Structure formats: C-alpha cells, structure tokens
Amino acid sequence: MRINTYSEYEIAYRKSVEDPEAFWTEIAENFNWIKKWDRTLEYNFDEPNIKWFQGGKLNITENCLDRHLEKLGDKTALIFEPNDPKETYRKFTYRELHEQICVFANVLKDLGVQKGDRICIYMPMIPELAFAVLACARIGAIHSVVFAGFSAHALADRIIDAEAKVVICSDGLNRGHKQIPIKSTVDEALENCPSVEKVVVVNRLNWPVKMKSGRDIWYQDAIKRVNSDCPATEMDAEDMLFILYTSGSTGKPKGVVHSCGGYMVYAGYSFLNVFQYDNEDIHFCTADIGWVTGHSYILYGPLLNGATTVMFEGIPTFPDPARFWQIIEKYAVTHFYTAPTAIRSLMQSGEEHVLPYGLDSLKVLGSVGEPINEEAWRWYNIHVGKERCPVIDTWWQTETGGVMISGLAGISPLRPAHAGQPLPGIQPVLLDGEGNEIAENDKEGYLCIKFPWPGMLRTTYGDHERCRLTYFSTYKGYYFTGDGARRDENGLYRIIGRVDDVINVSGHRFGTAEIENAINQNKNVVESAVVGYPHDLKGQGIYAYVICHNQPSIDEMQWIRASILETVVEQIGPIAKPDKIQFVYGLPKTRSGKIMRRILRKVAEGDTANLGDISTLLDPMVVEELKAGVVL
Numbered sequence: 001m002r003i004n005t006y007s008e009y010e011i012a013y014r015k016s017v018e019d020p021e022a023f024w025t026e027i028a029e030n031f032n033w034i035k036k037w038d039r040t041l042e043y044n045f046d047e048p049n050i051k052w053f054q055g056g057k058l059n060i061t062e063n064c065l066d067r068h069l070e071k072l073g074d075k076t077a078l079i080f081e082p083n084d085p086k087e088t089y090r091k092f093t094y095r096e097l098h099e100q101i102c103v104f105a106n107v108l109k110d111l112g113v114q115k116g117d118r119i120c121i122y123m124p125m126i127p128e129l130a131f132a133v134l135a136c137a138r139i140g141a142i143h144s145v146v147f148a149g150f151s152a153h154a155l156a157d158r159i160i161d162a163e164a165k166v167v168i169c170s171d172g173l174n175r176g177h178k179q180i181p182i183k184s185t186v187d188e189a190l191e192n193c194p195s196v197e198k199v200v201v202v203n204r205l206n207w208p209v210k211m212k213s214g215r216d217i218w219y220q221d222a223i224k225r226v227n228s229d230c231p232a233t234e235m236d237a238e239d240m241l242f243i244l245y246t247s248g249s250t251g252k253p254k255g256v257v258h259s260c261g262g263y264m265v266y267a268g269y270s271f272l273n274v275f276q277y278d279n280e281d282i283h284f285c286t287a288d289i290g291w292v293t294g295h296s297y298i299l300y301g302p303l304l305n306g307a308t309t310v311m312f313e314g315i316p317t318f319p320d321p322a323r324f325w326q327i328i329e330k331y332a333v334t335h336f337y338t339a340p341t342a343i344r345s346l347m348q349s350g351e352e353h354v355l356p357y358g359l360d361s362l363k364v365l366g367s368v369g370e371p372i373n374e375e376a377w378r379w380y381n382i383h384v385g386k387e388r389c390p391v392i393d394t395w396w397q398t399e400t401g402g403v404m405i406s407g408l409a410g411i412s413p414l415r416p417a418h419a420g421q422p423l424p425g426i427q428p429v430l431l432d433g434e435g436n437e438i439a440e441n442d443k444e445g446y447l448c449i450k451f452p453w454p455g456m457l458r459t460t461y462g463d464h465e466r467c468r469l470t471y472f473s474t475y476k477g478y479y480f481t482g483d484g485a486r487r488d489e490n491g492l493y494r495i496i497g498r499v500d501d502v503i504n505v506s507g508h509r510f511g512t513a514e515i516e517n518a519i520n521q522n523k524n525v526v527e528s529a530v531v532g533y534p535h536d537l538k539g540q541g542i543y544a545y546v547i548c549h550n551q552p553s554i555d556e557m558q559w560i561r562a563s564i565l566e567t568v569v570e571q572i573g574p575i576a577k578p579d580k581i582q583f584v585y586g587l588p589k590t591r592s593g594k595i596m597r598r599i600l601r602k603v604a605e606g607d608t609a610n611l612g613d614i615s616t617l618l619d620p621m622v623v624e625e626l627k628a629g630v631v632l
C-alpha cells in the first residue's frame, strides 16, 4: 500500500485513473474486513449516490486497535501532553487504548446507546476524547464532535440537527493560563435539546459542577460499573461513521457525513503515503479533534497504521512560544503537522524560541487548513526543518475525509506555497466560468474533482438535497470544492482560496451569512454584511459592515462594537469575532437588493482606487460613505 519512489507514484496514479476499482480493491485488501465487499464502487454525481465497498462488513476500531494487538500490543499508541508541562504526561499502549475504548463503549451501552444513535462529543483535547470517539465507532454509534470553542447556542444547533441522544463532555478545560467551563455551556445548550437523554461528564478539573439527576453521570463513576470486554459491532461499509459540522455559504452549518468503509480506507492510505510513515515514527498533529484534521490525522489515520500519535491539550504559546518545539524534543517527534496561522505566529515570536531545542528527530513537516505563504513556508523549512525535512502542503477538506492534493514527503517535487500533485485515486480538474475543463497548465480555475474517491462525503445529515446543491449542482458531473486553484507549468496545484461566501480564518471556515446572522441578533443592529480581508497572522480576518438603528457617535460606536463582539461570542464562539467593524449608513446594493460584496471586499482590503463598475448600484453615494467610514 505504501509508495516508495516517485516512479511508483506515477505508476500508482496511472493505474488509479485507468482502473479505479481495481486500484482501490487492492488498497482495501490491506484492511480487516469481517466480510469482503461484493461491489467496489457504484456512483452517480447527480443525486449524488456514492457507494464504496458495498456488501463489505467491518468495524474501524478493529482495524485501529484489535488487529495490532498481537504484534504491537505493547507499542505506544497515544501520548497525551497536558496543557501544563509540569503535569505528568500519559501514554497508552495499543493494548491499554483498546481496553479504555472497550470500557467507554460499555458505558455507552449501559446508557442504552445503540447502533445508529448519534452522540455529540464536546470536549477538550484529553485522552477521554479519543476514547469517546472510538467507543462510538466500536458500537456503531455515530459521533459528532463539536469543537469545544463553540458557544452553547452553536452547540445546541448541532445537537438538534443530529438529534443526539447522548452528550459527552467534561467539567471544564485548560487553555494556557485559563480554565474554561464546559459543563455549564452544555447545560445551557440542553435547555433546547429534547433529544438528549444522558450526559456523560469527564472530570478534568475537579470542578464541583451541577449534575442533573437522571440525566448526568460522571464518567469516572460509570466506568466502575462495566468491564472491558466489548466486541466490535459489525458495520456495513456504507453505514455512517461520523458527522462533522462545517460552515457553508448559508447561515446554517451542515453535517458532513462519512461512511465506515470508504473513510477507513482513505484515512489509512493517505496517512501512510502523504507522511511516508515508518514503523518507529512519532506523529504530532497539532489540530483539535473538533476539526476534521484531528479526526483523520490524530486518530484514525495514525491508529489504522499502528503509529504513535501525540495529542496536545494546550496552545502553542503556553507557557511560552517554544511549546511545540519542547514537545518535539521531549517525545522525539518525527512528523509535525500544523497550520500556517500557527507557523506565522511562532515566526513572529522569533527564531530564538526554536533554536535551543533539539529537533533532530524530525523527518517530515506538514501544513494544512489554509494557503501557506512563501515566507512562512521558508521559515518553517529553515528554522524548524533545518532544510533537511520535506515540507508538505496538504490540501483537503472536511468533505474529502483525507488529504487530496499534496506532495508525498520526500518523494514528490516540492514548490513553496504549492500543494503539488493529487494523491493516487484523486482526479482534480480546473474549470472555467462556463464549466469547461481547462486542459493547459499555467492556468487558474475553479477546483473540482471529477471521479469519486472512498473518503468523500456521502450526504449532509438530514438534508441530502443540500449536499447535492452545495457540491454537485454548480458544475454538473463534478464535485465542486468551493476553492480556486492554479496549476503551474509542471502541473503542481496551488490553492488560491475560497471562491464562495466562506471565510477561512486561521484555518477555520465560517460562512459570511453565519456571522451576519449572529451580528444581526444584536439589538443595536439593523443590518450587516461580512467579508474577509487579508490578515497577516490569520490568513483572512473578519470585516463586518454594520448599520445601526440610530446614527451612533464615536463613543457609542465603541460600546456597540463591544456589544456586537459579545453577541457573536454568544451565538458562535470567540473564534468568529470580527476583527474590524465599520459603521455605515447603507450597504452597496443593486436595484434588486443584492449586496455587491466585491465593493465591500475592496474597501476592506483598502483598495478603493479601483472599485469597478458601480453604476448598477441603487445609491452610488453609499460608496463614498464606505470609503470615508470609521473602522473600529
């Protein structure tokens, strides 16, 4: 399954395009199936209807854990590095992890959880989060992990949409110097979530939280009542494995659904090849399991390959900006995978934080989540990788399940700020505005994928039509990524960014409509419009234009601004706070009432010299006001 040279890559790629079914059949045979599949692929991109490995039976946790026990039982599977470096770290061998997961699975069964039930997990980055996720998979419950930075309101939306039966959380979480409540946020969310019957609370901070009798139980008590014997539930290849919510162009986040068989094959295959994993490697991915990167490359990908994976509870700057480098030295990390925002911020802190640490163990550096600019790429390459380690820029999405376009570490040609070539089995194309494929190199277009791959989403939970409309209707016969890309003269792809109304802030996706909806909840606000603008650290920042009821004075603007930020934190969470707010009297609208965002983007970028044609505006004077407006 592992590709070792560039010519092997070329052979694999050619085969994967000429005979995709034969290609994926061979890959899938590297996994344990309770029963082999009858049909490798059935699909059409119109409905869409995508089925991989139909008739196959499996359980992904048997592939992540049980099958390694004989040979790797005593190997470290998971290393937990706590927020506070003075707290003792925890390590779990494959045997121990297996046991923990079976115990947690039995706790869930004890609570009446059955195959197909949805479980919402809202937790800090502690080992019990990993246990909870895999425990769901063990018994065929569908996990929906919600990033613990989301507000009660956002959490409730996701619980309601998935009709979750159980919520798993902790009392609170550590974040640098701060301790942040979790359970009370869950309580607030659950005021409006009738589907939830039970709440399992993991004790992380020893906080005396309120427990609702009949509903809430402490995890540490519940495990005393169960044993560690839990056979894996047999799943169909196309059964749902998990839901993960992600923002789109409309206000409501959508639940991206992944299947058991296809996701397993793709997460396992992509991890092995992109990172060029070797048996003794130690893999450290800094993402949160609340996002897809954590799902695929902290948990499933590494464990499917019998790797050692590091899970870090804290933040890169606590207790100082050397924390990542300390962790790499402490555990002799070989593979380090992080986001450009983190690289840029550590770059700003200065090399002096990196230089004292022994980073000789490193073999591969990875980047994910947003375009990496050349400067950050070079800094990463020189100061972290010491120009010895390939720096791979991995492009993919929640919807794709695993990395789609990326160099294979140490094998593929690398070019700074370019993701590179597609993985075997992935057929990207660039389309022009009319939907025609652009055949030449050195061209830019809309990035689409023209053939299915096992890790792709199957539907959006509870709303298949939305899946069709969002991904399969813009260009008939293609999966549309929402990204624009350029293919250079050698066929290497560079991702330019979103071409829809999605902003990518520090690698996190937000729909502009989602943030507008939140801002509009503020009682001072009549209307708002949100756009992205280039931000030195975050890649993109959030710029909000706001119309208020009365024309506020500068002083009033200050407190309204503060109040709007509060509203956004309440509605979505701190990560969605606008960076800039401009108070305006009107928005540039066409006669049909459509906001001309192009103009708003230009003004936000400070590029007001060339606003293009504004003659179709209902009131062209608005533009002058925008240019002169006060930005806070």
Ligand code: WTA
Binding pocket: 246, 291, 292, 293, 367, 368, 369, 370, 371, 372, 393, 394, 395, 396, 397, 398, 399, 419, 481, 482, 483, 495, 496, 497, 498, 504, 507, 508, 509
């Ligand atoms: C962006 C994260 C440039 C892109 C795995 C995509 C990237 C969105 C890269 C998905 C990259 C991800 N270079 N842009 N290497 N990786 N993106 O679903 O806009 O959180 O559509 O998945 O992030 O974000 P998501």
